[in-house]
Amino acid sequence: MPKPTKTELTKYRAVLERQLASLRGDVGSMRDEALRASEQDASVDHMADQGTDNYDQGFMLGLIENEEETIQHIVEAIDRIEERGEWEFGICPLCVEEAEGGAKKKESAAKKAAAAKKAKAAPAAKIDPWIPKPRLEYLPWARYCVRHQEAEERNREIA
Secondary structure (H helix, E strand, O other): OOOOOHHHHHHHHHHHHHHHHHHHHHHHHHHHHHHHHHHOOOOOOOHHHHHHHHHHHHHHHHHHHHHHHHHHHHHHHHHHHOOOOOOOOOEOHHHHHHHHHHHHHHHHHHHHHHHOOOOOOOOOOOOOOEOOHHHHHHOOOOOOOHHHHHHHHHHHHHO
């Protein structure tokens, strides 16, 4: 995939800013609702009602936490568009690491291959560090390509 153009970056930034404003409003209203629930009179008629209220509040706090994480990812994506981030917008940093690590391995392998030039080997597949545009269209705050995002989620499930 090629690097995003300036026009595409402008479009992604506008989408990110709209999503950010929406999420900040949602989180604000969810916080208000969670606080209202915690300030309600604790003398509920039945223990089951109190348990339900506690579950609802815990669920709401979990949603708030997830939304705040998404907000952080959006802010980081906007920073990357403005070239203030840790890496360039639209690039998968794990693919870059992989490509750089592969280059080092290729150097030592090249010496071995030069010594043992019996068979003609196929060239190694070049790693494209750019996140595919359809993924950025769907999720403009994506930090990783699909392959690395799946690996991150698997690691999160294990932990």
